[in-house]
Amino acid sequence: MSKKILITGASGLIGTRLTELLLQKGYQVSHLGRTKRNGSVPSFTWDVEKGTMDTQALEGVGTIIHLAGAGIADKRWTTKRKSEILQSRVQSSALLYNTLLTSVHQVQSVVSASAIGYYGFGLGDKIFTETDHAGNDYLAQVTQQWEQSVDKIATLNIRVAKLRVGIVLSNLGGALVEMAKPIKLYAGAPLGTGKQYLSWIHIDDLCSLFIKAIDDKEVKGACNAVSGDWVTNKEFTTLLAKVLNRPLFLPHVPKFIMKLILGEMAMLVLNGSKVSADKIKEAGFIFDFPNLETALKNLLIRK
Secondary structure (H helix, E strand, O other): OOEEEEEEOOHHHHHHHHHHHHHHHOOOOEEEEEEOOOOOOOEEEHHHHHHEOOOOHHHHOEEEEEEOOOOHHHHHHOOOHHHHHHHHHHHHHHHHHHHHHOOOOOEEEEEEEEEEHOOOOOOOOOOOOOOOOOOOOOOHHHHHHHHHHHHHHHHOOOOEEEEEOOOOOOOOHHHHHHHHHHHHOOOOOEEOOOEEOOEEHHHHHHHHHHHHHOOOOOEEEEEOOOOOOOOOHHHHHHHHHHHHHOOOOOOOOOOOHHHHHHHHHHHHOOOOOOOOHHHHHHHHOOOOOOOOOHHHHHHOOOO
16 A cells, blocks of 8 residues: 555644654655645645645545544634534535546545544433444534545545544643643633533544554444543543642533533533444554543643
8 A cells, every 4th residue: 555645634733743643654645735835745735615626636645634624613603604614524525535536546545534523412321332323413413414425435446434533632732722721720610510521532542543544454434533531521620630730629610601602612512422442442453542641641741
């Protein structure tokens, strides 16, 4: 298999770190995005809304890592933003499909990001596996349509893997940085009831999972990209405060406050689900950070 990898949506948290790790392992990496970027790897452009793509991006590429999509938590969920979140995913996947259908290429596999939001939220103690049906809420419906658009690529005799990503822990951005801010300011508190579950993964384990999905032809279809060590929001907040050596003495932040601040997007922090990592473990994947305390100490305590 070609060691040449093309990454869409590479400018984000996951794409940046994944690029670093792939280069360290001797892969050739190039990026595909809205604008040409000056950096350490070749950069190509596409216009998802117009349905155009520089087909030179595919030259010699064996695997496409598909991360493109408007950030779920970047902006308040207006009707327009919700449409952008959906269309950016569905249209970019459709553009990949159409380009692969009509171009000469060597692509053998596409590894796409997806999300554990597929299963829906707020469903108590049920443990979700890859065989479960999609939920009914907004994010579940978005993720289902996203996956359906990626699955079309499999009809071209290309192996497709979809990593259903949980809450990604990184010290460079994302959920962990936002959750740590109030705790560092002695203003940390669990959100809502604090009983909602968080299914998380350390960013380096997530990137290693993407690399396994590149190398291992047996990894196909949906795979949960979580540690399997789910915790409640209260447990997460308590452990985060311990690692940061800060006290927690404020009461829970009420649901209505979070909804005032975040609007409909509050569902991201007020709900949660237990998601199984058994499938990827059975495929031989070994986590470097299988439990939360190990992950938090690695990310937050200066070496």
